[in-house]
Amino acid sequence: MNKGLLILALSAFLICFSSHALNVTASEAGQLERLVKDKAVTELVVTGTIDARDIQFIAEELKELKILDLTEVKIVAYSGSSPCFGDILEYGEDVLPDYCFFDKSYETVKLPASLKCIGKGAFAGCVMLTEVVFPVAPDSIGDYAFAACTSLEYISLPRNVGKIGKGCFSRCSSLRMIDLTSLSSACAMGDYMFSNCNSLESVVLSDAMTAIPSGMFAGCSVLSTVLIGENPILESIGENAFASTGLTSFPFGSCSKLKTIGYWAFAGTQLNEVNLPTGVESLGEGAFFGNTELNVIELSQSNIEELSDFVLTGANSINGSIGVGETVSRIGRYAFSGVGMAGISLPAALTYIGDRAFEYNAALAGISINAESVPELGDEVFYGMNQSAVTLKVPQKSLLLYQSAEQWKEFNIVGDMSDIEETLGSGDDIKVYFADRMLIVKASEIIKHIEVCEPGGVLLVSSNPYSKSVSVDTAEMAGRLYVVSVRLESGRAKTLKLIR
Numbered sequence: 223m224n225k226g227l228l229i230l231a232l233s234a235f236l237i238c239f240s241s242h243a244l245n246v247t248a249s250e251a252g253q254l255e256r257l258v259k260d261k262a263v264t265e266l267v268v269t270g271t272i273d274a275r276d277i278q279f280i281a282e283e284l285k286e287l288k289i290l291d292l293t294e295v296k297i298v299a300y301s302g303s304s305p306c307f308g309d310i311l312e313y314g315e316d317v318l319p320d321y322c323f324f325d326k327s328y329e330t331v332k333l334p335a336s337l338k339c340i341g342k343g344a345f346a347g348c349v350m351l352t353e354v355v356f357p358v359a360p361d362s363i364g365d366y367a368f369a370a371c372t373s374l375e376y377i378s379l380p381r382n383v384g385k386i387g388k389g390c391f392s393r394c395s396s397l398r399m400i401d402l403t404s405l406s407s408a409c410a411m412g413d414y415m416f417s418n419c420n421s422l423e424s425v426v427l428s429d430a431m432t433a434i435p436s437g438m439f440a441g442c443s444v445l446s447t448v449l450i451g452e453n454p455i456l457e458s459i460g461e462n463a464f465a466s467t468g469l470t471s472f473p474f475g476s477c478s479k480l481k482t483i484g485y486w487a488f489a490g491t492q493l494n495e496v497n498l499p500t501g502v503e504s505l506g507e508g509a510f511f512g513n514t515e516l517n518v519i520e521l522s523q524s525n526i527e528e529l530s531d532f533v534l535t536g537a538n539s540i541n542g543s544i545g546v547g548e549t550v551s552r553i554g555r556y557a558f559s560g561v562g563m564a565g566i567s568l569p570a571a572l573t574y575i576g577d578r579a580f581e582y583n584a585a586l587a588g589i590s591i592n593a594e595s596v597p598e599l600g601d602e603v604f605y606g607m608n609q610s611a612v613t614l615k616v617p618q619k620s621l622l623l624y625q626s627a628e629q630w631k632e633f634n635i636v637g638d639m640s641d642i643e644e645t646l647g648s649g650d651d652i653k654v655y656f657a658d659r660m661l662i663v664k665a666s667e668i669i670k671h672i673e674v675c676e677p678g679g680v681l682l683v684s685s686n687p688y689s690k691s692v693s694v695d696t697a698e699m700a701g702r703l704y705v706v707s708v709r710l711e712s713g714r715a716k717t718l719k720l721i722r
Contacts, residue, residue, distance in 0.1 A: 243289070248272050251298050255279045265289040273300035274313035277322050291332040293355070318344045320364065325349075329373075333357050340367050342387065349373060356380045363390055365412060372396055379404055388412030394419050401426045407455065411435045416442060423447065429454040436460035436484065442467045446492070450476055458482040461506065466490040470515070474498060483509050485530075498524040507554065508532035515539055522547050522567070531555040531576065538562040541585070546572075553579050555600065565589065574598045581605040590615040590638070596627045609633045618705050619717035621679045637679040637705065652708050652716045659722070661694040661706070668711040675705045677719075696722065 244263045248254055248270035258266070258279075264286050268276075272295055280290065299315040300306075307319045316334070320341035323331075326348050332355040333340070342364035345351060351371045359380050365387035368374065372395045379386075381404040390412060391397065397419045405411075407430040414437035416422065422442040427434070429451025438460065439445055445467040450456070456477045461484035464472070469491040474480070480499050485506035488496075495518040496510060502524040508531065510516065516537040521529075522545030529546065531554035543565035546553075550569050555576035558566070562585050570592040577600035580586070586607060591597075594617050614633035616624045621637040624630045651666040663672060672692055674683040682704070683694055688711075696704075702722045709715040 243267055245269075248276065248295075251300065252276060255283070258284070262286045265291075267291040269294040271296050271298055273298050274306040274319055275300060275302070277319065278306040281323050281326065285327075287326070288328060288350070289330045290328055291330075292334045293332045295334045296336055297334060314339070317341065320344065321346070323348065329353070331355070333360075338362075340364055342366060343369070346370055356383075359383060361385065363387055365389060366392065369393055382406055383409055385410040386412060386415060389414045389417065391415055391419065392417045395421055397422050399424050399426075402428045402431070403451065404428065406430050407432055411438070413437050413460070414440060418442065420444065425449070427451075427454070427456075429456075431456055433458045434460055434463045437462040437465070439463060439467055440465045444468045446470050448472055452476070455479050459484060459487045461485040461487060462489070463487045464491055468492055470494055472496075482506075485509070486511060488513065494518070496520065498526075500524060502526060504528075505533055506530055508535065510534050510537055512536040518542065519544055521545060521550075525549050528552040529554055529557045531557065532559070533557045534561050535559040536561075540564075543567065543588075552576075555579060556581070558583065567591075568593065568597075570594065572597045574600075575603050576600040578602050578605050580607065583607055586612055588613045588615065589633070592617060592638075594620045596620065596623045596630060599629050603629055604632070618675070618679070619707050619715070621675065622673070622681065625679075635679060637675065637677070651714075652710070654706050654708065654716075654718060654720055656696075656720070656722050659695060659697045661696050661704070661720070661722075663692040663694075663706070663708055665690055665708070665710055669708060670711045671707075671709040673707040674699075675707075676701060677703055677705060 243265040245267045246257045251271045251273035252275045254272055254276035261283050266287055297316050301312045305311055307322055313319055316336050316338040318340050321343040323345050324343055324347055327350045328348055329350050330353040335357050337357040338361045340363045343366045346366050346369040349372045352373045359382040362385035366389045368391050369389050370393045374394045375396045375398055392414055398421050403426055405428040413435045416439050417437050418441040420443050422445050424447040427450040432455055440462045450473050454477055457479050465486050474497055478499050481501055482504045483506055486508040489508050489511035491513055492515045493513050494515055497520040500523045505526050511532050517539050524547045526547050527549050529550055535556045538560050540561050540563045544563050545567045546569055548569045549571060551571045551573050553575045557579045559578055560582040564585055565588040568591040572593045575597055580603055609632035612633050614635045615638045616635060618637035624635050653664045655662050669687050669689060669692055671686050675681050682699055704720050706720050707717040
């Protein structure tokens with residue numbers, strides 16, 4: 223054999239030798255350093271008993287290690303005079319210490335079957351890690367335990383895990399799919415668990431989840447699909463949960479128990495349609511901010527009392543009408559800024575609309591509002607809108623109030639008579655009827671004010687008779703249908719349609 227071939231053969235032998243799987247059985251904790259003579263080993267299988275000292279040895283001395291199998295290991299408690307990790311002197315049973323394998327070059331890790339706790343940042347920054355085999359049911363996985371494991375493509379979480387910490391799998395940039403169906407309702411999940419996993423495309427949620435934590439998938443820029451089981455019990459979606467993702471749909475229709483959507487929860491996503499369930503009571507600030515692909519949003523079935531600031535700002539693709547739920551009493555600042563909707567229906571409960579809530583809605587052709595008392599307005603609520611070209615339909619009995627109210631009066635205002643009583647003059651304490659061309663109004667007490675309008679809202683007569691009987695000559699009035707509003711001195715009132 224020539225010298226060149228001998229060198230190649232020797233090199234191959236050394237490579238094979240250094241990369242073989244070393245199997246070690248530790249009968250006593252703290253002895254692993256004595257048992258592992260080859261510190262260049264690349265694959266290590268440990269059985270038996272170890273403690274924090276042995277974990278420290280693996281982490282600090284075995285610098286070439288690629289595969290670590292601790293499946294059959296029992297970790298026992300340890301207390302020493304000098305720390306193994308950080309400044310900690312005491313280490314618990316069945317616990318991997320905080321940051322114990324931080325920034326190592328492992329490719330595969332198999333964790334102990336008896337493991338109860340994975341410490342904070344235990345494997346954070348292990349950029350070569352592609353496979354993690356979890357124990358059956360650890361009590362907890364610590365904050366950022368696997369953060370920035372940029373080669374990790376798939377995670378199979380064990381059933382009945384008790385707690386998953388904040389940012390646990392954040393910035394795992396190779397993750398493509400996450401299946402959380404094994405998680406139970408008892409699992410406590412930390413915020414931002416999968417944030418900035420920028421290769422993540424799809425997620426399957428457990429139907430036992432009651433909450434999606436804040437920022438859980440924030441910044442997962444290509445995440446487009448979220449699935450959930452048939453009978454989910456989801457009640458809340460946290461702040462920023464899906465912010466700045468590529469999400470195109472979310473199964474709102476399946477989430478019948480959903481009550482709360484947090485601040486900026488779907489901000490900057492690509493949702494096409496939002497139909498909120500009837501049980502939704504709270505919609506946070508900026509919840510659908512900047513959803514430029516949103517074509518349909520249905521709010522009318524929800525029980526929301528307040529539409530928060532920026533809730534739909536910039537959702538400029540909506541080309542239909544939006545119905546706002548009957549329970550909404552306040553609309554926040556910039557809530558519908560630049561939405562691009564054609565029409566909107568506002569409820570009777572509405573009392574306040576915030577600053578610039580409807581600014582830059584150039585396509586808006588009509589607003590219908592059922593509030594009899596004119597809602598208070600913030601600054602420049604309708605800024606950038608040609609209000610004179612927009613029809614505002616208001617309750618007929620409140621027509622004059624809207625026509626004289628600042629900002630409101632700039633619209634083309636018409637009265638809505640759909641809820642006005644139709645009558646030929648009957649009534650218990652207020653009687654309204656025609657005698658030829660004379661309109662007669664009689665009441666059981668003093669009539670303080672009377673208005674007669676055309677159906678379109680044009681005022682024909684307005685007077686304060688302070689009498690129990692009023693006669694109005696309609697000889698010069700065109701048409702046969704009138705809207706008559708009567709207010710008594712006691713405050714009681716009646717508005718009705720009357721045919722001459």
